[in-house]
Amino acid sequence: MTQSFRLKDIGLINRNKKLSFKFNGKKYYGYEGDSLASALIANGVHLIGRSFKYHRPRGFFGAGVDEPYAIVQLYRNGETEPNIKATEQELFDGLEATSVNCWPSVNFDIGAINNFLRIFLPAGFYYKTFMWPKSFWFKIYEPFIRKAAGLGTVSIKHDKERYEHKYEYCDLLIAGSGPSGLASAYAAAKNGARVILAEDKSRFGGTLLTSEVNIGNKSGKEWADGIISELKEMPNVTVKNRSQVFGYYDHNMLVMSERVSDHLPKTKDFHPKQRLWYIRAKEVLISSGSIERPIVFGNNDTPGVMLSSAAKEYMKVYGVLVGKNPLIFTNNDSGYETAIEFKKNGIDPLILDTRSNPKSEIINEAQDLDIKIKYSYVVVAAQGYKKVKSADIAKISDDKEQLGNIENVKCDCICVSGYWTPTIHLASQSGNKTKFNEEIDAFVPGKSKQNEKTLGAANGIYTLEETLKDSFKIGSEVSKKITNNENKVSFPNVVEKKSSIHDKFWCVPLPKGKNYKRFLDFQNDVAVSDIEIALREGYRSIEHVKRYTTLGMATDQGKTSNLNGLQLVSKIENKVVPAVGHTTFRPPYTPVSIGAIVGREVGKHSKPTRKSPMHSWHEKNNAVFVDAGVWLRPRYYKRGNEDLFEASKREAKNVRTNVGVCDVTTLGKIDIKGPDAAELLNRVYTNAWLKLPVGKARYGVMLREDGIVMDDGTTTRISENHYHMTTTTAQAANVLSHLEYYLQLVWPELNVNVVSSTEQWAGAAIAGPKSRNLLQKLFPNSDVSNEGLPFMGYMEGDLFGVKARIFRISFSGELAYEVNVESNNGNFMWEKIIEVGEQFEIQPYGTEALSTLRIEMGHVAGSELDGRTIPYDNSLEGLLSKKKDFIGKRSLIREAFTAEDRQKVVGVVPLDKKTSIPEGSHLVKDSKAPSPNPKLGYISASCWSVEYDNPFSLAILKDGKNMIGEKLFVMSPLKNKIIPVEIVSSHYVDPKGERVRS
Amino acid sequence: MLHIKCPHCGMRSQNEFSYGGDASVKRPELGKDISDQDWNNFVYNRKSLRGKHWELWQHLAGCRQWIKVERDTGSHEIFKTLKAEEEIS
CATH class of the missing domain: 3.30.1360.120 (Probable tRNA modification gtpase trme; domain 1)
Incomplete structure (x- = not known):
C-alpha cells in the first residue's frame, strides 16, 4: 500500500522528500512535514492501539495535542519513549513506533475479552473488587493490574540525551500563534516590547493554516507567514515553535517545554533534546485557541470516528484523506467547512446536521456544491470493529428525545463537530476563576488574577474579525503600558464567511432495545453509563465523580471529554453546568518528559561537588572517597588489597603510635x-x-x-x-x-x-x-x-x-x-x-x-549532635555557663530536659569483645521481652578500637549516668543480630585527656 | 516560583531565598526573666494564618541579608518588603 490516501496538490508537506518509517514492524513511507499520524493515515492505517480498560480498537481522533487515542511507543536513535502522541510526533526518516496496551498484537489482543466482560467492569470496579482478601493484593491483584494497565514502557536505561533549562524574562509572553497570538505579538513588538511568541506545533498560524479566510489581500496562511517572518527579524522578539507553554505559576512565572530535537532522527551534537524555559513575564497573553468537542453517540470510539476539524487539518496541512466516503455529523457550521474541503478534493461527503433549518453563508456554499445534507439527523451508532464500515442514522425529534427509523449508511469515517471549547487551562492555572458562557456552552476566563489576558477563541471569540481587532488592540495597549511607546498598526480588512448559531446538542439518545457504549472519555474508556452509576451511587461533587470514574484523568486530561461529562452530570442532576462547575486545571497542560524537568541536574550534577585543594594528591595516592555533604573526602587510602576495615585500622593505629595527617579543609x-x-x-x-x-x-x-x-x-x-x-x-x-x-x-x-x-x-x-x-x-x-x-x-x-x-x-x-x-x-x-x-x-x-x-576518645560529633540531643545528653553540661544567658539557655530548664533519668552518651563494648555492633541498633534490657521491646537507647557510632583491639560504640542511653557497668543487649532487627554488651564510660581511651596536653 | 523584591538587590526569584518564619516574633531579651508560657510562645507557638502575613526571608544566594516580606499566604501576593532594620508598619 503506497500512500493511497494521499492527495495530489494540497498540503504543506514536502513531497520531494520521502521518508521511510516503521509501525509495528511494518515499513511505510511518508513525506517531510508529516506527523506520524498523517503518514499512517496516508497509508490507510487507522488501527493504532487498544483502549485502556476494554482493549477496544483505537484509531485517530484528533490531529494535535487533544488526541486521546493515538499513543505510541517511540524508538529513536537506540532509545525508547512511551506516551508519545502520533498526532504530535513529527515524522523523521527511520522513525519506529509500536502500539501500546495490547498483547500479543494490536490486531489480535487478548485483553479485548474485557470488552465482553464490560458488564462486570463498571465504574469503581477496582475499588469494589480488589479489596478482599487482603493477602491477595500483593500476590495476585496488583501484578495483574500492573500488567493490564499502562500506556507504554519506560526505558530503564540511562538516558544519554541532554535536557536543558533556560531562564528568561520578557515584557509579553504570548502562548499560541494563531490569529490572536500573531496579531497581539505584532502590535506589541511594534511598540518595542520584549516579546516571546510560543507555538506548540512546528508550523505557526494555528487555525489560519486550515481556514478559508482572507486578511488584507492575502490568504490567512500567507498573512500568518508574513507576520512571522517580520517578527523573526525584530531584535525584541523571540519566536519559538515546537514549544508548549504548559504551566502558569505564581508571580507570572510560566514554564514552557521546547522540543528541540524530537523531530530529528538524532539529536545534533551539543544540542539538547528538549529545553525547559522558565519565563518570568510582565504580561501574559493567552492565545491558546479552542478544541472541537465531540458529540456522544453509540460506539463513538470506533476507529474512523474523529473530530471534523482534524479531518480538515489532515487534508489542508498534510494532504491526506481520513476517508473516501465520509459522513459529517455536526451541530454547527464547522462540519460544513470540512465537508466543503472533502468536496473540493473530489470526495462526496454526507452531512448530518442536528439542526432543523440552519441558514448561513457556509451552508449556502455547501448546498451550491451539491453536498448532500440531512437536517435533524443524528448518528445513532457507528458500525464496524476495527474501522467504521457504516453508520446507523436516524431523524431526531425537535425536542431531541425521540429517534425516527434507523437507517444504515455506508461510510468509512465519521467526522464529528459538537462546537468548540476554549482552551482555558493556562488562565485557570493562573488563578483566574472561570465563568460559564451560555452562548457557546463552555467556560471562559473570568476576571484576571495575575497579569494575564485571554484572547480570541480561548476567550470564546469565534469570529476572525473580532479576534484580530481585539488582539491588535490588547497587544498594543498592554505593551504601551510597559514601553511607553505606541506605533499604530493599521487593521487589515478581513474576509470570512458568517456562521449561524450552533445547536446545544451533545448526546444522542439510545434507541429502544440497544445498549451501545457511548463514550465520554476516550482515553480512559469512561462511558455515559459509568457516570450514571457514579451518580446513582451517591457521588455528587464533580471532583469525586472524576476520581471514581477516572473521567478526564488520563494523559490527555480530558481535553475532549470534560465538557460533555459536565453536561451529563448537570442533566442527571437537573442542574445547569455552571452549578456543577469544572474540575481544577492543573499543570502541565500536556505531558512533559521527566528529563526536561530534571534538566542537567542528573547524577553527580544534581549538586555541585566540592573538592579540597589537596584532592588530586589524594587521588594519586589511592584514596577511596566518601560524600560528606557536597564535599568529597578521602575515606581511607588503600594499600595493596586492604579493605576499608583493614586500612582504617592501620591509619588510626599509626596516629596512636606515630603521626598521621588528615585533610580537614572541609570544616x-x-x-x-x-x-x-x-x-x-x-x-x-x-x-x-x-x-x-x-x-x-x-x-x-x-x-x-x-x-x-x-x-x-x-x-x-x-x-x-x-x-x-x-x-x-x-x-x-x-x-x-x-x-x-x-x-x-x-x-x-x-x-x-x-x-x-x-x-x-x-x-x-x-x-x-x-x-x-x-x-x-x-x-x-x-x-x-x-x-x-x-x-x-x-x-x-x-x-x-x-x-x-x-x-x-x-x-x-x-x-x-x-x-x-x-x-x-x-x-x-x-x-x-x-x-x-x-x-x-x-x-x-x-x-x-x-x-x-574520635569515637574511642568519646568525642561527640554529628551522629550524637543529631538535632535531637541537648548538651547534657552529650556530656557537654560542663560547658554551660551559669553566669550568663545564651541562645537556647532558657529552654534547658524544661521538665523533660532536667529529668533524673535523662538520656546520656555512654560507651558500649560487646561481652565477647569480638562482635561488631551495627550503628542504629537499639539497646534493650531483655532480649527476649515480647514486642514492642522497650527501647532504652540507640547506638550512635561504632568503631573498632585500635587502642584495645575490640569493638567499641557510643550510644545515647536513657539514664546513661547510672548505667555504667550494666549489662544490656544490642538488637538490630535489620541485621538480625542480638549482642550482649556492657555499658562503659564514653571516654574509652585516655579518659583524663592527658595526651592532648602532653 | 515567587518573585521577591529584595530591598537591597531588587526583584529576584524565590530560589535565591530561604524562608525564615513569622517576622513579628520578637526574641525576648537575654538575661531577663520570662514565664514558661511566654518562652514557649516565642520558641514554638506560631499562628498559621491564611491571608496577609509578615515573614522573614534571607537572601541566601544574594546579599545574605535577612528581609521582611508581607505576603498573602493564600494567594502568594507580596505587598511589601522591608530591610531587617525597618519596623513593620
Missing part, C-alpha cells in the same frame, strides 16, 4: 571581625568567651533556641577584634545564617561582621605522639614546644616561605595540631608534611580512621 570556617565579636560569641556559645586571650582557641557549643545542640567547634582569637570560627562540615552554612540572623535582626547594635572563609583556607590535621617532632621540622623558626605552643594555643608560622596558621587543637585525642594555609598553597603544605613526615613514619588518614579516633 566550616567563619571569619568574625569587629569590636563586639567577643560579645557575639558569648551570646551564641554556651560557655564564656569574654576573657579568651589573643592567640588562644576555645571549644564551644551552640544551641538552637529550643535547647537542642546545633553545632560545635573551636574558635580562635587571631587578634584583638578578629576571631576564626570553625564549624562542622555539615552545619557550616546553617551556622553562618544563624549568626547573620542574630546580628541583623536581634542584635543590630553589635558591631560585628561575619563572612564564610571555608574556601579560603586549606587545612591539615597533624595528630599523633610524634606530631610535635614533625611540627618542629616544618616550622624550624617557631617555638612549638609545649610551653611555646600549649594545648589550645595558636600562632602564625612560616612553612618554607608560606604563611601558615598553627592551632594546637585535637579531634583525635592525641597530641595534635591543625595547620591552615591559603587554599592555593594547600597542596604545597600537604606535600611538605608528607615529605618531612616520612622520617616519623607519617601516614595520611581518612574519615574512617578519623571517626575511629
Whole structure:
C-alpha cells in the first residue's frame, strides 16, 4: 500500500522528500512535514492501539495535542519513549513506533475479552473488587493490574540525551500563534516590547493554516507567514515553535517545554533534546485557541470516528484523506467547512446536521456544491470493529428525545463537530476563576488574577474579525503600558464567511432495545453509563465523580471529554453546568518528559561537588572517597588489597603510635571581625568567651533556641577584634545564617561582621605522639614546644616561605595540631608534611580512621549532635555557663530536659569483645521481652578500637549516668543480630585527656 | 516560583531565598526573666494564618541579608518588603 490516501496538490508537506518509517514492524513511507499520524493515515492505517480498560480498537481522533487515542511507543536513535502522541510526533526518516496496551498484537489482543466482560467492569470496579482478601493484593491483584494497565514502557536505561533549562524574562509572553497570538505579538513588538511568541506545533498560524479566510489581500496562511517572518527579524522578539507553554505559576512565572530535537532522527551534537524555559513575564497573553468537542453517540470510539476539524487539518496541512466516503455529523457550521474541503478534493461527503433549518453563508456554499445534507439527523451508532464500515442514522425529534427509523449508511469515517471549547487551562492555572458562557456552552476566563489576558477563541471569540481587532488592540495597549511607546498598526480588512448559531446538542439518545457504549472519555474508556452509576451511587461533587470514574484523568486530561461529562452530570442532576462547575486545571497542560524537568541536574550534577585543594594528591595516592555533604573526602587510602576495615585500622593505629595527617579543609570556617565579636560569641556559645586571650582557641557549643545542640567547634582569637570560627562540615552554612540572623535582626547594635572563609583556607590535621617532632621540622623558626605552643594555643608560622596558621587543637585525642594555609598553597603544605613526615613514619588518614579516633576518645560529633540531643545528653553540661544567658539557655530548664533519668552518651563494648555492633541498633534490657521491646537507647557510632583491639560504640542511653557497668543487649532487627554488651564510660581511651596536653 | 523584591538587590526569584518564619516574633531579651508560657510562645507557638502575613526571608544566594516580606499566604501576593532594620508598619 503506497500512500493511497494521499492527495495530489494540497498540503504543506514536502513531497520531494520521502521518508521511510516503521509501525509495528511494518515499513511505510511518508513525506517531510508529516506527523506520524498523517503518514499512517496516508497509508490507510487507522488501527493504532487498544483502549485502556476494554482493549477496544483505537484509531485517530484528533490531529494535535487533544488526541486521546493515538499513543505510541517511540524508538529513536537506540532509545525508547512511551506516551508519545502520533498526532504530535513529527515524522523523521527511520522513525519506529509500536502500539501500546495490547498483547500479543494490536490486531489480535487478548485483553479485548474485557470488552465482553464490560458488564462486570463498571465504574469503581477496582475499588469494589480488589479489596478482599487482603493477602491477595500483593500476590495476585496488583501484578495483574500492573500488567493490564499502562500506556507504554519506560526505558530503564540511562538516558544519554541532554535536557536543558533556560531562564528568561520578557515584557509579553504570548502562548499560541494563531490569529490572536500573531496579531497581539505584532502590535506589541511594534511598540518595542520584549516579546516571546510560543507555538506548540512546528508550523505557526494555528487555525489560519486550515481556514478559508482572507486578511488584507492575502490568504490567512500567507498573512500568518508574513507576520512571522517580520517578527523573526525584530531584535525584541523571540519566536519559538515546537514549544508548549504548559504551566502558569505564581508571580507570572510560566514554564514552557521546547522540543528541540524530537523531530530529528538524532539529536545534533551539543544540542539538547528538549529545553525547559522558565519565563518570568510582565504580561501574559493567552492565545491558546479552542478544541472541537465531540458529540456522544453509540460506539463513538470506533476507529474512523474523529473530530471534523482534524479531518480538515489532515487534508489542508498534510494532504491526506481520513476517508473516501465520509459522513459529517455536526451541530454547527464547522462540519460544513470540512465537508466543503472533502468536496473540493473530489470526495462526496454526507452531512448530518442536528439542526432543523440552519441558514448561513457556509451552508449556502455547501448546498451550491451539491453536498448532500440531512437536517435533524443524528448518528445513532457507528458500525464496524476495527474501522467504521457504516453508520446507523436516524431523524431526531425537535425536542431531541425521540429517534425516527434507523437507517444504515455506508461510510468509512465519521467526522464529528459538537462546537468548540476554549482552551482555558493556562488562565485557570493562573488563578483566574472561570465563568460559564451560555452562548457557546463552555467556560471562559473570568476576571484576571495575575497579569494575564485571554484572547480570541480561548476567550470564546469565534469570529476572525473580532479576534484580530481585539488582539491588535490588547497587544498594543498592554505593551504601551510597559514601553511607553505606541506605533499604530493599521487593521487589515478581513474576509470570512458568517456562521449561524450552533445547536446545544451533545448526546444522542439510545434507541429502544440497544445498549451501545457511548463514550465520554476516550482515553480512559469512561462511558455515559459509568457516570450514571457514579451518580446513582451517591457521588455528587464533580471532583469525586472524576476520581471514581477516572473521567478526564488520563494523559490527555480530558481535553475532549470534560465538557460533555459536565453536561451529563448537570442533566442527571437537573442542574445547569455552571452549578456543577469544572474540575481544577492543573499543570502541565500536556505531558512533559521527566528529563526536561530534571534538566542537567542528573547524577553527580544534581549538586555541585566540592573538592579540597589537596584532592588530586589524594587521588594519586589511592584514596577511596566518601560524600560528606557536597564535599568529597578521602575515606581511607588503600594499600595493596586492604579493605576499608583493614586500612582504617592501620591509619588510626599509626596516629596512636606515630603521626598521621588528615585533610580537614572541609570544616566550616567563619571569619568574625569587629569590636563586639567577643560579645557575639558569648551570646551564641554556651560557655564564656569574654576573657579568651589573643592567640588562644576555645571549644564551644551552640544551641538552637529550643535547647537542642546545633553545632560545635573551636574558635580562635587571631587578634584583638578578629576571631576564626570553625564549624562542622555539615552545619557550616546553617551556622553562618544563624549568626547573620542574630546580628541583623536581634542584635543590630553589635558591631560585628561575619563572612564564610571555608574556601579560603586549606587545612591539615597533624595528630599523633610524634606530631610535635614533625611540627618542629616544618616550622624550624617557631617555638612549638609545649610551653611555646600549649594545648589550645595558636600562632602564625612560616612553612618554607608560606604563611601558615598553627592551632594546637585535637579531634583525635592525641597530641595534635591543625595547620591552615591559603587554599592555593594547600597542596604545597600537604606535600611538605608528607615529605618531612616520612622520617616519623607519617601516614595520611581518612574519615574512617578519623571517626575511629574520635569515637574511642568519646568525642561527640554529628551522629550524637543529631538535632535531637541537648548538651547534657552529650556530656557537654560542663560547658554551660551559669553566669550568663545564651541562645537556647532558657529552654534547658524544661521538665523533660532536667529529668533524673535523662538520656546520656555512654560507651558500649560487646561481652565477647569480638562482635561488631551495627550503628542504629537499639539497646534493650531483655532480649527476649515480647514486642514492642522497650527501647532504652540507640547506638550512635561504632568503631573498632585500635587502642584495645575490640569493638567499641557510643550510644545515647536513657539514664546513661547510672548505667555504667550494666549489662544490656544490642538488637538490630535489620541485621538480625542480638549482642550482649556492657555499658562503659564514653571516654574509652585516655579518659583524663592527658595526651592532648602532653 | 515567587518573585521577591529584595530591598537591597531588587526583584529576584524565590530560589535565591530561604524562608525564615513569622517576622513579628520578637526574641525576648537575654538575661531577663520570662514565664514558661511566654518562652514557649516565642520558641514554638506560631499562628498559621491564611491571608496577609509578615515573614522573614534571607537572601541566601544574594546579599545574605535577612528581609521582611508581607505576603498573602493564600494567594502568594507580596505587598511589601522591608530591610531587617525597618519596623513593620
